[in-house]
Amino acid sequence: MAQELKTKSADHNSNNNERENTAQYLSFTLDSEEYGVDILRVQEIRSWEPVSRIPNVPHYEKGVVNLRGSIVPIIDLREKLCIKFKEYTPLTVVVVLQTSDDNKTRTMGVVVDSVSDVITFDKTKIQGTPDFGTKVSNEFINGLVMVNERMLILLDVDKLLELEDLEMEY
């Protein structure tokens, strides 16, 4: 009986290890590059719809939409990552993500070109981001991973969607 228990827990452990070591990411494209965000942060995927513009905020914060009664901001990921802006088409996709900072969770949407796949890979295969000096800002990037001979850039959702403090007078 005791032995049985032991083997069971051992099984459990190995299962856990497996789960701990693999990661699932949702991959999407921006221009010709492929990016990924942790699947657990993705709430839903929607098509682009017109937003209500918010005055006097950074240009990549496109505005807010009504998402089933709550007001959700939409951020253009191309502009945020300083990639050339592309006109929105009916195929443009908004990925709704959940971020947390200071114990507060927010829901935000990011505009991407298209969503490609859900990718499972071994966490140990994640490589660090090479240093590009000042040429490319890599503060939002968690690491790189090779999947099917393609490079996937893993994004840190919390850092990516951290809102810049605006100068306010109150």
Add this chain to the structure above:
Amino acid sequence: MAIDMSQFHQVFFEECFEGLEAMELGLLNLDTGDIDSEVINTIFRGAHSIKGGSCTFGFNEVADFTHIMETLLDEMRDGRRKVTQLVIDVLLGSVDCLRTMLTSNQAGQDVDGATVEKYRAALEIELNGSVKEPAATASVKIQIVNESSAMATVADEGALIEKGWKIAFCPYLDLLKTGNDPVRMFRELAELGQYSVSVGTQDIPAFDELDPDECNLSWTLEVVGDIAVEEVKEIFSWVEGDCELDIQPFTKTTAQPAPVEKITAAELPAQDLQQLKAEQVETTIYLNTEPPRPEVRQSDNDQLKTSVKASSSIRVDTNKIDTLINMVGEVVITQSMLSLIGENFAIDQLPQLKRGLAQLERHIRDMQQSVMNIRMVPISFVFSRFPRLVHDISSKLGKKIELKLVGENTEVDKAVVELISDPLVHLIRNSLDHGIEIPADRIAAGKSETGTIELNAYHRGGHIVIEISDDGRGLDRNKLILKAIQNGLIDESSILTDKQAFELIFMPGFSTAESVTDISGRGVGMDVVRRNIQALGGNVEIISNLGKGTTISIHLPLTLAIIDGQSVAVGDEIYIVPLVSIKESVNITENMLNKIADKGETFRLRDQYIPIIRMHDIFNVQPNNKSNTGEGVIVVVERQGILCGLFVDELLGPQQVVVKSLETNYRRVQGVSGATILGDGSVALILDIPGLVRFSNR
């Protein structure tokens, strides 16, 4: 079967705080000298349920503390103790102490022992001081009896003295097996009066023969106090037949001897009493001069408490929920009717469809109303704390003040209630401190000695009005103006109307009090009060008659969740202007505007030039065709008495909007107080007029 008790803790604490509030209110209503048993009963009930609950949930220190209070209250209820100001103050202090204990328990912190001990000591002094009193009167009685009849028999004396009972309690061996616990009975006995107990151990067998299930002990108990024999018998009623019980009236040996000695006996307790009172005074002084450390700790606790505050909940009248459920039923019926029409729709069913839709609209509007109603709580939630405040401060200031509460059941949105309480406290403190004069001044002015502060709440239009009026000295407009000139707040040459003069007290840094007290007079506050109230979308007005009193009325919206707005078009965008801040709207053309220094623009509204804020510029809106024609609308808005014009393209019409926070998922945006969802599902921003004006002035 282990039940997780912690799931009930929140409810328990809420009930406790309600109980405490009821006790506090009762204590304040308790007039000294008068024994209104209903009021005492209310207080008693509060204490009792807190005791019961805290016992159940294992908050033993709370239970013990409440128990002492209960004993004291019990004496008051039975008329054995007079209701004096001292007792009331001690009890009020204990209520505060209990509240502190409960909040620390709620936050999962340790109870501050020193503070509790302080109040417990005060309570016990009160309690034990009283035990002697009946004893003293009893002895006096004896003395009189003995003077009138020197031949008084011992039996007579016993009946008259009745100072206590001597109980010989000798249980049979199997008493414990019947589930009786002598200790519990003794505790009950202890509640009747002072008691002492001696145990007889002579029947205990040798250790190897001892059966722990058998009761080999016997007791002799003496209980002192004015107790009926029935009370004693009742305690032992459960063990009748399981023991040998002998209850005898018991008199102290000092009470029995000759009359001469009795006089001294009668004097003795009196002396004791005096001594005791002296001691009591000393102890109180000591308590007051105690090092301030515990107090500091307490305030620390308070700070912690605010940070730990759990999710808020609300108590809703079941009737309100029932109405809502009925309404939902109606909506479901209407919906099914509509879907029936929709299934095989023919054009001749159009009138039916229209009727159905109208019905649905009506039901949904009703439903919206009832849902809003759930958030409504009576204003007494705020008002109920003021009697205590007035009681404490007026005794501190040496003023006699009566507080009248009117319209306590007026209902307001819970959010409004929470936000209005601080400004109200401030206004009441002001009335207490500056408004009402000291009794001597009042008599000199030909008014009654007792000042009156009236708090009145009522609905008017879509607003709730809260009035705070006092019959004090009123505001002296000349003094106000003088002070304002001194403080450099206004120009010496400026001429002010009465209203403008009174408005001066809302200016930052304005105070007319000759001396700064810890209650008020620092000149911060009134401006904060007004800012808070305006942040809630309300406003404050003052009416004052010199020498007669002041009335401050606060107008507040009933709810913060829905506001009346005016939607305006700016370029292709739609914004909502809160209707409360709109004074009027004027159609204009570009050439009606005057430029000042090429930047500032003004518009002449009748006899006044008002500054213009161009919404296109401030919000960087792409102008559309209509904007180019140079025609537009000036929406005149008011902010703290100052007029300002918003230049927009077009008015789209008034509508009620549901306020949604932008900050939940996004950020605070300058000039915007929130957002709402329009009929077509798109989002429109609600303008924050004060913020907008500040923003545009930069």
